[in-house]
Amino acid sequence: MDNLLIGLANIMNLKYILLIMAGVAGGISIGSLPGLTATMGVALLLPVTFGMEATSGFLILIGIYVGAVYGGSVAAILVRTPGTPAAAATVFDGNEFAKRGEGGRAIGISTTSSAIGGIISALMLIFVSPYLANFALKFSSAEYFALAFFGLTIIASISAKSLVKGLAVGMVGLLISCIGLDPMTGYSRFTFGSYYLFSGFSLIPVMIGLFAMPQIYNSILEGVSEFHIKQHVTRVLPTKADMKLMLPTAIRSGFLGTFIGSIPGAGADIAAFTAYNEAKRWSKHPEKFGTGIVEGVAAPEAANNGVTGGALIPLLTLGVPGDAVAAILLGALTLQGLQPGPILFRDHIELVYTIFAGVLVANIFMFIMGILGIRLFTKVVSVPKYYLMPTIFILCVVGSYAINNSFFDVLVMMGFGIVGYFMQKVDMSASPIVLAMILGPMAEENLRKALVMSEGSASIFLTSPISLFFIVAAVGTVVWPMMKAMMNRNKEN
Amino acid sequence: MKVRIKVIALLLCIMLTGVCFIGCSPTGSTEVASQFPEKPITIICPYGAGGGTDAVGRAVADVAKDIFGQPVVVENKTGGVGVVGMTASMNAKPDGYTVGMVAVELVSLPKMGLAPDTFTYENYKPIALLNADPCAITVGIDAPWNTLQEFLEYAKEHPGKVTVGNAGSGSIWHLGAIGLEEAAGVEFKHIPYSGGANPVVVDLLGGHIDAVAVSPAEVGSHVEAGKLKILGIAAEERSEKFSDVPTYKEQGIDLVLGTWRGLAVPKDTPDEIVSILEEKFMEAANDPKFVEFLENAGLGHEVLNSEEFVAKMQKEDKLLDAICEKYLETTE
Numbered sequence: 001m002d003n004l005l006i007g008l009a010n011i012m013n014l015k016y017i018l019l020i021m022a023g024v025a026g027g028i029s030i031g032s033l034p035g036l037t038a039t040m041g042v043a044l045l046l047p048v049t050f051g052m053e054a055t056s057g058f059l060i061l062i063g064i065y066v067g068a069v070y071g072g073s074v075a076a077i078l079v080r081t082p083g084t085p086a087a088a089a090t091v092f093d094g095n096e097f098a099k100r101g102e103g104g105r106a107i108g109i110s111t112t113s114s115a116i117g118g119i120i121s122a123l124m125l126i127f128v129s130p131y132l133a134n135f136a137l138k139f140s141s142a143e144y145f146a147l148a149f150f151g152l153t154i155i156a157s158i159s160a161k162s163l164v165k166g167l168a169v170g171m172v173g174l175l176i177s178c179i180g181l182d183p184m185t186g187y188s189r190f191t192f193g194s195y196y197l198f199s200g201f202s203l204i205p206v207m208i209g210l211f212a213m214p215q216i217y218n219s220i221l222e223g224v225s226e227f228h229i230k231q232h233v234t235r236v237l238p239t240k241a242d243m244k245l246m247l248p249t250a251i252r253s254g255f256l257g258t259f260i261g262s263i264p265g266a267g268a269d270i271a272a273f274t275a276y277n278e279a280k281r282w283s284k285h286p287e288k289f290g291t292g293i294v295e296g297v298a299a300p301e302a303a304n305n306g307v308t309g310g311a312l313i314p315l316l317t318l319g320v321p322g323d324a325v326a327a328i329l330l331g332a333l334t335l336q337g338l339q340p341g342p343i344l345f346r347d348h349i350e351l352v353y354t355i356f357a358g359v360l361v362a363n364i365f366m367f368i369m370g371i372l373g374i375r376l377f378t379k380v381v382s383v384p385k386y387y388l389m390p391t392i393f394i395l396c397v398v399g400s401y402a403i404n405n406s407f408f409d410v411l412v413m414m415g416f417g418i419v420g421y422f423m424q425k426v427d428m429s430a431s432p433i434v435l436a437m438i439l440g441p442m443a444e445e446n447l448r449k450a451l452v453m454s455e456g457s458a459s460i461f462l463t464s465p466i467s468l469f470f471i472v473a474a475v476g477t478v479v480w481p482m483m484k485a486m487m488n489r490n491k492e493n
Numbered sequence: 494m495k496v497r498i499k500v501i502a503l504l505l506c507i508m509l510t511g512v513c514f515i516g517c518s519p520t521g522s523t524e525v526a527s528q529f530p531e532k533p534i535t536i537i538c539p540y541g542a543g544g545g546t547d548a549v550g551r552a553v554a555d556v557a558k559d560i561f562g563q564p565v566v567v568e569n570k571t572g573g574v575g576v577v578g579m580t581a582s583m584n585a586k587p588d589g590y591t592v593g594m595v596a597v598e599l600v601s602l603p604k605m606g607l608a609p610d611t612f613t614y615e616n617y618k619p620i621a622l623l624n625a626d627p628c629a630i631t632v633g634i635d636a637p638w639n640t641l642q643e644f645l646e647y648a649k650e651h652p653g654k655v656t657v658g659n660a661g662s663g664s665i666w667h668l669g670a671i672g673l674e675e676a677a678g679v680e681f682k683h684i685p686y687s688g689g690a691n692p693v694v695v696d697l698l699g700g701h702i703d704a705v706a707v708s709p710a711e712v713g714s715h716v717e718a719g720k721l722k723i724l725g726i727a728a729e730e731r732s733e734k735f736s737d738v739p740t741y742k743e744q745g746i747d748l749v750l751g752t753w754r755g756l757a758v759p760k761d762t763p764d765e766i767v768s769i770l771e772e773k774f775m776e777a778a779n780d781p782k783f784v785e786f787l788e789n790a791g792l793g794h795e796v797l798n799s800e801e802f803v804a805k806m807q808k809e810d811k812l813l814d815a816i817c818e819k820y821l822e823t824t825e
Contacts (some may be wrong), residue, residue, distance in 0.1 A: 047551050050786070060530040140701035181574065185824035186605060186663035195573030195580070198607070264695050265688075319714045320695045327691055331548070335695040335789050339714040379732050404541070439686075449684055453656060453701070 004126060007353030010055070019056055020358060022064020024365045027374070030064065034208045034392075035399015037084045038068035038268070039324045055338040058437075061325065061332055061356045066118060066362040067433040069268050069304050073110040075132060076101050077297070078381050080472035081212035081394060083446040086268035087204055087309075088434050089276040091211065092158065096292025104378045105235035105242070105324045108272025109294055110301040111370030112238050113250035116300030118363035120254035121309025125316075126356045132310075133317035139263050140459045142449035147263070147445035151270055152375060153477040154277040155432045159290070166430045172435025176201055183445040184185035185362055197406040203437050205413040208432035213417025216393050218424075224385040231378040235467055236371050238294075245294040249279050257306020262313040267323035268304040270436050275303030281477075305366075309359050316340055316352060417420075465471050511730070529589060529769050533564040536730035536756070537585070538594045539578025540734050541571045544689070545792060548622045550594045552786040557777040574598065574600035574663075576608045583616045589766035590710060591625075592620065595757045597665050600639040600809050605663050617757035618767050618769045621774045622797035622805065624787060626708035627728035627751035629738075630668030633700060641744040648679040648687050655703040657681040658693035660711075664819060665752045666690070670706035671815045671823070673741070676748045683823070689703060695789045697721065708751065710791035732793070750812065755793070755802055771799045 011017070030041035041064045049057030072087030073143020077094035090110065098104030124132065139147075152170070179190045180200030191197035238246060253275035260271040278291045279299035289296050310320030312329070319341030321327040333340050338348060345352055381388070400413035420430050454460035461467045498693035536554055540546040547569060554565040575598040582593025595617060599729055602608040630641060631661065638644040639686035648655045660669040674681055684702060686693035690711035697705045697712075697719060709732055715721040716735070723738045727750050741748050756774055758767060777783060777797045787794045797805060 032698065040542070047555070104613070137695065140696050140699055145774075162620070178768035184685055184821075186607065186825070188607070195576040195608070196574040198576065199571075265692060286613055306652070319696070319718070320698065321691055327689070330691075331790070334714070334791055335786070335788050337546075339717060341714050341718045343714070343718055404577075405569055406572055406577065445687060449686070454682055 001309055001323070003349055003353040006350055007355075007357035010350065010354040011059075011357040016056065016059055017360070017361070019060045020063040020213040021364050021369075022066040024058040024362055025154065027064035027067020027069075027367070028071035028074070028369060029067075029088075030085045031068035032074040032377075034075055034081045034212060034395055035082055035204055035205065035398060035402055036068075038065055038086070039115035040130045040402070041065075041068045042325050042328045043240065044337075045422075046328060047196020048477075049332060050335060050408065054333070054338060054429035055354055057336065058329070058332060058351075058355060059362075061329060062355065062358050063362045065133060065329070065367070066305065066308050066366050067358070067369075069308055070111070070114040070118075070301070070366050072304075073114070073297075073301050074107060074373075074377050077106045077110065078214070078377065079388075080215065081392065081396075082207060084268075084303040085207060085434065085438065087300070088207060088211075088274040088431060089158070089299060092276070092290050092431070093292050096290070097228060097297070098231065098381065101229050101230045101232050101444045102372050103381060104236065105238070106292075106297050107374050108236055108371065109239045109242060109246055109297045110368060111374070112243075113246055113253070113298035114301040114370070115363050115367035116247075116250040117254035117257050117304070118305035118308055119131025120302075121258040121306040122356065122359040122363060123309075124255070124258045125309040125312055126353075127361060129313040130319050132313050133258070136262050136318065136320065136322070138238065138316040138466060139265070140383075141446040141453060142464050142467045143470070144265060145443055145446035145450055146461060146464075146467035146474075147266065148439040150448065150470040150474040150477070152436065152443065153276060153474045154273050154435060156182055156430045156478065157277045157280045157286075158273070159429060161427065162278050165426075166432050169423070169428050169430070170432035170436045174434065174440045177437050177440030182212045184448050185200060186449060200441075201411055201416075201437070202403050202413055203434070204403050205409040206398050206437060207434050208400055208415045209413040209416030210423070210433060212392055212396050212418035213355040216389055216396075217417060219385060219389045224389060225426065229381065231381055233375055236374045236473065242294050246298040248300045249295040252282075252458040253279065253299045254303035254306040256327065258310035258313075259306075261307030261322050261463055264314055264320055264322055265442070267276065267311070267325075268307040270306045271303040271310075272300035273435055273438075285381050306365070307364075310353070312359065316344060316355065317342070319344075320444075333336070346472070422476070496555060518525070522599060525753065528563050529766055530561055530563045532590060533566055534590055534592060534593045536565060536567045536594055537578055537582040538567050538676045539571065539575040539582075539596070540569070540594075541596075542569050545752075545790075546594055546596055546754050547658060547791055548793060549787070550740060552783055552790075554772065554779045555622055556783045560773045560776050560780075574602065574607060576602060577598060582757070583612070583759055584758055585684055587761035588765075589758060589762050589770055592756050592770065593617065596754045597620075597752050597809065598687060600666065600806060601663070601668060601813050601817060602799050604813055605804045607663065613656055614757075614810070616759050617758050617777075618762055618806070619798065619799050619802035619806070619817050620756040620758060620767065620777055622753060622755035622768045622795060622802045623778050623783075624755075625751055625753035625795035626710055626793040627726050627749070628666060628672070629709045629712075629726040629733075630673065630704055630706060630708055631697065631709075631712045631716070632668075632704045633697060633725060634720055634722055636703070636715055638724060639722075641741065644672075644724050645677045645679055645746075648677075648681060652680040653682055655704065656683045656684055657678075658686055658702045658705045660690045660693055661685050661687050664825065665750070666706045666708075667814065668816050669750050671747050671749075671819050672750050672812075673727070673746065675816065675819060676741075676746045684824075694721075709738070710793065715790050742801060750809075750816075753805070755797070757802075763773070767799065 072083035075083035585591035
């Protein structure tokens with residue numbers, strides 16, 4: 001506790017506060033631009049921090065991380081384009097709000113639940129990290145496969161109206177994730193000899209193509225009117241009624257996000273989808289998900305910000321990064337001559353607690369800036385469509401190019417835009433492709449690694465308690481609704 | 494929001510202007526070597542921001558900009574496990590203004606059928622080697638083996654049972670483990686982990702595999718924390734940081750292999766320009782600021798000039814022939 005107070009006292013220093021603020025503001029801008037992700041923002045700013053002392057450098061990166069994970073939701077809600085993969089699950093309900101002219105309300109909900117999720121994860125980081133840390137080491141190939149397997153059942157809950165269409169789209173996503181070098185043997189699959197396809201299609205150009213481009217093709221083909229949905233912003237903070245709906249979901253999802261964040265190899269995108277799925281599963285009115293309800297925004301947003309603190313748990317306690325951003329943060333610490341892990345706690349306990357306090361403060365700033373920004377953000381959709389659409393298009397091109405500095409990715413984005421356009425025409429949801437592309441490689445690689453380790457015996461998935469849990473949960477998710485339906489039918493007879 | 498759009502528009506304008514400048518390379522090649530460089534130098538990094546190759550490139554660029562008196566910009570051109578970026582720098586205009594970061598994959602990828610025949614180190618004129626990190630075998634602190642010999646003896650008695658993780662199928666660490674197998678006449682069970690060295694080290698920490706075949710730097714913090722131990726390092730000499738760990742050679746295994754990163758320009762670049770680049774980048778590579786950066790990042794500082802660098806690549810070209818052949822056999 002003393003250490004925490006020292007940490008908090010350290011952070012109450014104008015320089016640190018300003019750095020965190022700048023980081024959060026920069027992070028929100030990066031996150032809200034499609035194509036620029038939290039990972040990229042932190043990676044690009046890393047060299048700038050070399051010249052700073054360790055605490056300053058690390059705090060500004062934390063600010064960017066927290067801001068960017070939140071910022072993705074703004075674009076997801078207002079222009080139906082997730083700013084980062086972590087916000088892909090926010091599109092379902094968030095954009096429905098905007099369609100009703102309640103974009104401001106949705107951003108209020110997303111800001112508040114992001115802050116709740118972030119603060120929960122910061123508190124978990126401070127108080128229980130040593131216990132959660134060792135849990136992270138229990139995950140190996142079998143457990144990761146089971147987690148991905150369970151994750152894929154989420155397709156059922158994000159399939160919108162038709163389960164068959166959702167499954168079909170999900171399968172296509174899995175097939176797409178097979179493109180590239182075989183993870184075990186290095187054999188090139190479906191690359192047609194093109195070196196650009198060696199690492200498969202990058203997720204971000206595909207995601208931007210599927211979500212943003214259909215709107216643009218639509219406006220090219222059908223013309224744009226000056227018509228736009230007026231966004232009414234009467235208040236920026238969620239109402240009492242909204243808070244009541246939101247709190248239980250946000251708190252649950254915040255814990256879930258922290259937990260998923262603490263597992264190395266599972267990040268904010270997986271956490272957001274899982275939280276959405278769980279919120280729907282435990283809801284009294286699951287059929288309303290996807291129509292623009294409070295819980296549908298609160299769950300993914302609380303979870304993805306929950307990951308921020310969660311990912312730092314194994315990073316700081318074990319020196320093992322909890323997700324892609326944390327891997328860069330690991331680099332940031334080692335470059336300062338600091339070794340994350342038990343040694344950091346022994347020799348630099350003050351720095352550790354200053355970082356803890358920094359995560360807390362960054363979430364508070366994110367909340368303040370998000371709430372203050374609502375009126376500004378919502379104005380983006382008040383811009384006439386003949387300005388807005390070309391701007392979105394340019395941002396999509398720049399964002400796709402920026403991932404690998406490759407024009408190939410721009411073509412991928414445009415190509416998937418055409419696919420997305422036709423999918424929209426036949427009422428197919430694009431999200432299962434994104435989910436399958438996130439989980440497909442994880443499932444494949446870990447399935448095969450686990451089988452190599454067990455010498456081909458599938459029992460490895462059932463003898464590990466964690467793996468067994470996820471497999472049972474996955475089977476239950478699929479079988480339980482069917483059984484329930486059958487029981488109801490029997491009752492009626 | 495209008496303000497934001499204005500800012501975005503402004504940024505776009507700046508970017509587009511920048512693109513125009515890239516297009517406007519000087520007509521006619523009347524540059525005199527003595528004036529080189531007259532404009533910014535671009536280093537093409539074939540791997541993404543945040544990785545080891547990128548870190549080395551950015552660090553050397555930072556030091557070199559003062560030495561050249563011109564900006565030195567790092568551009569990440571990723572894809573094709575490095576083929577895309579290296580092909581771009583190999584085929585760049587041979588005027589010395591585009592320099593490629595090259596890595597050991599330049600030699601290994603074509604041997605595994607993952608790059609076209611035209612993808613060869615012979616299409617480059619090397620400038621300087623900046624960094625090298627050897628392969629090593631690391632095990633959990635509670636593992637029953639304390640030397641490489643004990644480990645290999647156990648592997649010999651249990652062929653195909655010892656699980657050795659590496660950082661990706663066909664990666665240099667995978668090839669390093671295969672090289673060790675060949676040199677010692679044993680057979681491991683290789684487990685490739687994609688996504689760099691972190692995931693495989695985590696699995697070793699969790700006790701899910703027996704050993705990892707990555708560099709000492711990538712396990713360094715866990716070794717210092719007393720959770721892992723390094724059994725041997727595939728370098729010519731012992732490392733400064735882990736001076737109590739013997740090399741493979743000291744333990745009777747004749748294998749020196751590892752990753753390395755350096756700079757090179759297209760082979761048609763005029764010799765005068767190559768020698769200017771070599772001189773200035775060598776100066777940057779030996780700059781205390783660069784050395785300190787590598788040390789903090791846990792990267793090995795090994796500098797070779799153009800000539801020595803060519804010799805190194807020729808030597809590795811031969812060494813990797815046999816190892817890559819074995820790799821192709823085992824993965825088929």
